[in-house]
Amino acid sequence: MGGARPIVVLGARGLVGTALMKALARKSPLALNRSECDLTNADQILKVMDRLRPRMFFNAAAFTDVDACETRPGEAYRINALGPGYLAQAAREIGCLLVHLSTDFVFDGRIDRPYTEEDRPAPLSVYGRTKLAGEEAVRDAGGDWLVVRTAWVFGGRGRGFPWRILDLAREGRSLSVVDDQWGCPTSASDLAKGLTALAEVGARGLVHLANDGRTTWWELARRTLDLAGLAGTPVERISSRDLGRPAPRPVFSVLDTSRYSRLTGSRPRPWEIALAEAIANTGPS
Numbered sequence: 616m617g618g619a620r621p622i623v624v625l626g627a628r629g630l631v632g633t634a635l636m637k638a639l640a641r642k643s644p645l646a647l648n649r650s651e652c653d654l655t656n657a658d659q660i661l662k663v664m665d666r667l668r669p670r671m672f673f674n675a676a677a678f679t680d681v682d683a684c685e686t687r688p689g690e691a692y693r694i695n696a697l698g699p700g701y702l703a704q705a706a707r708e709i710g711c712l713l714v715h716l717s718t719d720f721v722f723d724g725r726i727d728r729p730y731t732e733e734d735r736p737a738p739l740s741v742y743g744r745t746k747l748a749g750e751e752a753v754r755d756a757g758g759d760w761l762v763v764r765t766a767w768v769f770g771g772r773g774r775g776f777p778w779r780i781l782d783l784a785r786e787g788r789s790l791s792v793v794d795d796q797w798g799c800p801t802s803a804s805d806l807a808k809g810l811t812a813l814a815e816v817g818a819r820g821l822v823h824l825a826n827d828g829r830t831t832w833w834e835l836a837r838r839t840l841d842l843a844g845l846a847g848t849p850v851e852r853i854s855s856r857d858l859g860r861p862a863p864r865p866v867f868s869v870l871d872t873s874r875y876s877r878l879t880g881s882r883p884r885p886w887e888i889a890l891a892e893a894i895a896n897t898g899p900s
């Protein structure tokens with residue numbers, strides 16, 4: 616057989632996976648979707664790893680519907696906690712680096728400064744708990760691993776919160792957005808480039824990566840509308856309690872990205888600049 620061992624991306628059709636496939640394009644990554652590699656199927660994972668023998672495996676697949684996780688906790692645990700463990704064990708067997716994604720929702724938000732990798736997680740939701748268990752499973756498998764926690768990801772047109780806001784505004788719907796949760800919006804494209812940069816410098820262990828700065832969902836909605844030429848569209852400020860979503864969210868989940876900067880020698884861009892670029896790149900509506 617011979618030839619260089621490939622780079623593989625699981626969840627390649629997802630928000631982050633799509634951006635990763637683009638960022639890795641020059642390395643000809645192989646895309647895997649759920650039908651080819653189901654995180655709930657340990658046998659299939661072993662077979663896929665054995666057949667492809669990747670040198671690097673990016674796991675961008677997860678059960679990401681935070682509210683649905685509350686009502687389907689068993690499924691969330693199988694996908695977000697057990698699945699990454701199967702991947703990590705299979706990766707260890709063939710000597711492959713596993714790059715796994717996790718979330719700011721492993722934290723409870725009861726802090727007044729950005730979270731570092733040393734801060735103790737205390738998830739509030741099923742999603743957060745199962746994602747934390749996934750991180751632990753990756754670490755405990757004893758292979759070669761990198762876990763990157765990120766937050767509030769938005770992609771190109773149609774993918775993520777800013778686009779939902781623009782669609783609603785263009786349909787003339789009234790907008791009410793929570794103004795009591797703080798986080799760091801993150802461009803999927805910046806995240807994907809950061810993931811490849813981390814892999815290139817040989818980073819291992821746990822790393823926080825998000826765009827720079829902090830904001831609320833309300834301010835993110837406001838900024839999105841302003842950038843898209845919809846400054847006249849009103850947005851009502853509401854509280855998380857008013858919204859009444861099934862899963863509790865941390866009120867503050869800003870990530871400290873100092874470790875990322877030390878490892879790669881570069882600092883993430885401010886979220887406002889990344890958002891402006893994403894909106895400008897979509898052209899006129």
Ligand SMILES: NC(=O)c1ccc[n+]([C@@H]2O[C@H](COP(=O)([O-])OP(=O)(O)OC[C@H]3O[C@@H](n4cnc5c(N)ncnc54)[C@H](OP(=O)(O)O)[C@@H]3O)[C@@H](O)[C@H]2O)c1
Pocket residue numbers: 625626627628629630631632648649650652653654655674675676677678679680694716717718719746764765766767768769
């Ligand atoms: N989006 C955010 O704001 C955010 C924030 C923090 C962390 N993260 C983390 O970033 C990662 C990527 O998130 P995302 O927003 O890109 O998610 P996404 O758009 O929802 O995509 C998730 C992907 O996972 C795949 N998937 C679901 N169940 C699977 C299974 N049983 N086996 C194999 N694949 C399965 C789906 O594949 P199919 O399409 O084939 O079903 C989908 O392509 C996740 O680990 C997430 O926890 C995301």
